[in-house]
Amino acid sequence: MTVIAVVSAGLSQPSSTRLLADRLAEAAGRHLAGPAENTEIRVVELRGLAVDIANNLVTGFPSPALKEALETVERADGLIAVTPIFTASYSGLFKSFFDVLDNTALQGTPVLIAATGGTARHSLALEHALRPMFTYLRAVVVPTAVYAASEDWGATSGDGLASRVDRAAGELAALLSRTPPKRPAEEPLIPFEQQLAALRPFTTG
Amino acid sequence: MQFGIFTVGDVTTDPTNGTTPTEAERIKAMVTIALKAEEVGLDVFAMGEHHNPPFVPSSPTTMLGYVAAKTDRLILSTSTTLITTNDPVKIAEDYAMLQHLADGRVDLMMGRGNTGPVYPWFGQDIRNGIALAIENYALVHRLWREDVVDWEGNFRTPLQGFTSTPRPLDGVPPFVWHGSIRSPEIAEQAAYYGDGFFANNIFWPKEHFARLIELYRTRFAYYGHGTPDQAIVGLGGQVFMRKNSQDAVREFRPYFDKAPVYGNGPSLEDFTEQTPLTVGSPQQVIDRTLTFRESFGDYQRQLFLMDHAGLPLKTVLEQLDILGEEVVPVLRKEFAARRKPGVAEAPTHAARVAARDAALVAG
Numbered sequence: 001m002t003v004i005a006v007v008s009a010g011l012s013q014p015s016s017t018r019l020l021a022d023r024l025a026e027a028a029g030r031h032l033a034g035p036a037e038n039t040e041i042r043v044v045e046l047r048g049l050a051v052d053i054a055n056n057l058v059t060g061f062p063s064p065a066l067k068e069a070l071e072t073v074e075r076a077d078g079l080i081a082v083t084p085i086f087t088a089s090y091s092g093l094f095k096s097f098f099d100v101l102d103n104t105a106l107q108g109t110p111v112l113i114a115a116t117g118g119t120a121r122h123s124l125a126l127e128h129a130l131r132p133m134f135t136y137l138r139a140v141v142v143p144t145a146v147y148a149a150s151e152d153w154g155a156t157s158g159d160g161l162a163s164r165v166d167r168a169a170g171e172l173a174a175l176l177s178r179t180p181p182k183r184p185a186e187e188p189l190i191p192f193e194q195q196l197a198a199l200r201p202f203t204t205g
Numbered sequence: 206m207q208f209g210i211f212t213v214g215d216v217t218t219d220p221t222n223g224t225t226p227t228e229a230e231r232i233k234a235m236v237t238i239a240l241k242a243e244e245v246g247l248d249v250f251a252m253g254e255h256h257n258p259p260f261v262p263s264s265p266t267t268m269l270g271y272v273a274a275k276t277d278r279l280i281l282s283t284s285t286t287l288i289t290t291n292d293p294v295k296i297a298e299d300y301a302m303l304q305h306l307a308d309g310r311v312d313l314m315m316g317r318g319n320t321g322p323v324y325p326w327f328g329q330d331i332r333n334g335i336a337l338a339i340e341n342y343a344l345v346h347r348l349w350r351e352d353v354v355d356w357e358g359n360f361r362t363p364l365q366g367f368t369s370t371p372r373p374l375d376g377v378p379p380f381v382w383h384g385s386i387r388s389p390e391i392a393e394q395a396a397y398y399g400d401g402f403f404a405n406n407i408f409w410p411k412e413h414f415a416r417l418i419e420l421y422r423t424r425f426a427y428y429g430h431g432t433p434d435q436a437i438v439g440l441g442g443q444v445f446m447r448k449n450s451q452d453a454v455r456e457f458r459p460y461f462d463k464a465p466v467y468g469n470g471p472s473l474e475d476f477t478e479q480t481p482l483t484v485g486s487p488q489q490v491i492d493r494t495l496t497f498r499e500s501f502g503d504y505q506r507q508l509f510l511m512d513h514a515g516l517p518l519k520t521v522l523e524q525l526d527i528l529g530e531e532v533v534p535v536l537r538k539e540f541a542a543r544r545k546p547g548v549a550e551a552p553t554h555a556a557r558v559a560a561r562d563a564a565l566v567a568g
Contacts, residue, residue, distance in 0.1 A: 058470030061409045063479065189420070192397035192428075195390060199340050199359060 002032055002176055005076035006043045009083040009094035010116070017116045018045065020148045020165075021082040024114055027169030028080065033177060042076065044069045046093050053093065056100045066100070074105040078112070078176045079139070081130070085117040089129040098133065106139040109182075110175035112168050114146040123147035140179075142171035206540050207551040208533045209249025210242055210525070211284035211441070211508040214262035217515035220463040225515075231261050232268070234518045238511070239272045241522050243279040245529025248551075251282035251314065251508055256290075256323050259465075266299040273307035280553070281307055284405070284508065285316025285384045289334055290327035292361060293341040297348035297369045304374045309554030312380040314403050314439075315342055317391075329360065335390050336360075342381075346398065349378035377561055380552040382439055382506075385417065392417050396424030396436070401552065403439035404501070407510055408466065410479050411500045414440075418501050435549045439506035440497055443482045446527045450485035456520075457484045464514035487531040494532075495539055503544050505551040507536070 006025050010017030021043070029039040046053070052066040062070055073079060083094035113130040117123070126145035134141045146168045152161040212235055218225040226234065239250040250272065254265050262268060269281040281303070286296060296313075304311040317334045318324075324331040340358045347354050348369040357363040373379065382401035385391035386409060395402040402421040404414040422433035430436070445460075447453035454473065461473045461484070476482055483493040494507065509528065512521040550556060 055471040055475075059408060059467045059476075061413070061479075063471070063475065064410075189389060189393065189424075192393050195335075195339050195393070196343065199336055 001038055001040060002078070002181070003040045003042060003076045004028055004078045004080060004172075004176075005073045006041060006080045007046065007073060007082065007094075007097065008043065009046045009091050009097070011047055011084065011091075011093075015047075016148065016150075016153065017082050017084050019153075020114055020116055020146065021080060023165050024080045024082070024112060024146065024169055027165050028078070028112070028172050028176075031170045031173030033173075042072045044072055046097050049097070050093055053096045053100060057096060062100065069097075070101055070105070073101060075182060076109070077179065077182050078110045078172055079106065080112045080114065080172070081134070082114040082116070083130070085115050085122040085125045088122060089125055090115070090133070095133070098137070101137075103137060106134065106137040108179070109139050110172055110179055111139040111141050112144075112146070112172040113141055114148070114168070116148045118150055120147065120149040120151070123149070140175060142168055142175060144168040144171055206504070206537065206544075207248040207280065207506045208536065209247045209251060209280070209282075209506070209508050210238070210511050210528075211249075211251040211253070211282075212238065212262075212512050213253045213284075213510070214255065214260050215465060215513055216259040216261060217465055217513065219515040219517055220459050228261050234512070234521075235262070235268065236272060236275075237518060238521055238525065239279065239281075240275055241525045242529075243276045245525050245533075247279070247525075247529055247533065249280045249282055249506065249508060251284040253284050254287050254291075254318075255320070256287075256326060257320055266303045269311070270303055270306050273303065273310065276310075278310070280310050280312060282311070282382075283313045284403075285314045285318070287318045287323070288315040288341050288345075289317045289337040290323055290329050291341075293344040294348065294361070294364070294367070294369060296341075297345045298371075300379050301349065301369065301371050301373050304379050304554075305371055309374050309377075309558075311554075312382065312552065314382040314384045314401075316384040317388075333360070335388065338391065339394060342383075342394065342398075345381075346378075349373050374554065375558045377554065377557050379554075380557060382437075387413070387417075389417065389420055392421040393424055396421050396430075397428050399425065399428065399430035401437035401439055401505070403441075403506070403508075405441040406481055406497075407441040407443045408480055411481070415500055422502065431549065432547065434503065434545055434547060437506075437549055437552060438501060438504035439508065440501060440504055441481070441508055441510065442494060442497070443480075443510045444490045444524075444528070444532075445484045446487050446490055446524060446532070448486065450489055453484050453486065460514040460516055468514070487527055490532050491535050491539070494536055495543075498540065498543060503540075503548040505549060 006021045008018045008021040025041045032039050049066050052063040056062045083090040111134050115126050144167045146164050216231045242250045252262050354367050382403040383391050383395035384403040406414045422436040425436035426433045445457040483490050511524050
């Protein structure tokens with residue numbers, strides 16, 4: 001069973017960010033080998049967690065609902081992360097969610113990044129903002145990032161949005177098929193003798 | 206089981222009237238609160254250590270020495286002593302000195318501190334936090350147990366033929382708790398030495414601490430200090446009480462809403478549900494505190510945070526009256542009635558001297 005978490009930071013209802021997220025998730029499922037029931041898509045909508053995310057920034061711990069969302073992302077084999085572009089970058093809500101996520105949670109996890117915006121002029125925000133953020137988190141970001149401007153929703157197929165969605169989803173699926181499934185995270189226990197011994201080598205004498 | 210209070214020592218404006226105590230007023234208030242703790246029958250007064258405003262307690266042994274002179278039974282402790290940025294030699298010396306002056310009524314809780322700039326201010330690097338806690342405590346532990354120490358480490362100048370004075374009272378060092386809110390390495394350290402583990406659970410949900418305490422108990426047994434049930438656990442708590450719970454909520458809410466640590470965040474209702482904070486009647490505090498045992502097992506020390514967020518001294522003293530008169534006597538009885546056989550007693554100097562002597566006789 002391959003689990004893909006989908007994080008959508010769309011704010012309106014209905015949201016084109018969520019629409020893009022759903023299309024990417026559907027395409028990724030299609031590209032993954034084997035029967036469809038072997039892929040599980042778990043969607044995390046950040047809008048309903050906005051206050052909880054802000055509270056976590058203030059108190060340092062997540063509410064039960066936010067904890068569940070963070071664990072969904074942490075345990076997933078792959079991630080599709082979609083944000084609207086606000087003021088030339090990811091939305092603050094999107095960034096804040098990844099700020100409260102443990103900074104090792106996405107280590108080695110294949111991630112597909114995508115964004116929506118009013119015009120295509122902001123598409124490089126994916127490369128300038130999202131990609132470095134996930135690189136910092138040591139995720140493996142697929143080469144194709146998908147940007148959907150308003151006009152893309154009315155474009156003909158061909159080299160339009162549909163083919164970019166398909167290419168990015170194919171890249172994610174290919175990465176996922178080569179990545180071993182995630183095991184439930186366990187806190188590593190370092191025996192105390194080993195902790196003490198680790199201090200010895202860098203003694204300068 | 207021991208009950209007491211711990212203070213952060215923050216100077217905070219009272220949000221209900223805009224008044225801010227001076228440092229002098231806050232320091233004297235902390236002393237008044239400590240003396241009140243003894244008066245109302247509490248066992249422990251613990252104080253934090255900070256090196257930045259708005260906190261006043263940079264020099265805990267000075268204050269605890271003064272409190273020691275004015276009290277007879279109260280155990281004086283810390284919450285926490287910065288094992289990362291203090292010189293371990295000075296910790297060993299200062300707390301041994303205090304132990305003599307207080308006739309053994311001293312223990313301490315080691316912590317790493319959470320204010321980034323304190324590390325560079327004291328010549329350290331926060332990225333070495335765990336390593337500093339491990340190496341520095343290893344040295345404190347030796348200085349209190351070996352008369353002459355040769356030592357070399359990564360973080361302070363080496364020692365040749367060093368004797369830390371005064372030697373611990375009766376040859377028995379102060380008991381040490383290791384405080385942590387998230388690091389399994391520290392639970393492991395406490396277990397290795399057979400020291401206490403204090404989980405300051407007041408700002409975090411209990412599931413998180415249940416895992417850390419379970420780890421500590423398992424490893425305590427692994428290192429041969431006793432059964433997991435015999436490990437020595439301390440917990441935090443945070444309460445505000447009035448006879449009627451609605452009055453408690455009404456009076457505490459403005460302080461909660463503006464509190465430096467969690468203010469302007471979740472609602473009082475959410476926070477009380479998700480953390481051990483209890484705002485209500487004395488009976489509610491009793492009921493809630495008894496649930497800690499169900500989550501974490503029998504434990505030895507319960508400390509409450511009572512004086513923060515700008516609460517006036519008069520209110521804090523009233524709270525201590527309620528705590529000492531109505532809450533702690535019931536908790537003592539109820540915890541004792543529920544305690545499993547074989548659980549360790551709370552650590553005291555007298556008991557530790559007796560245990561040492563018994564071990565010597567047994568050879």
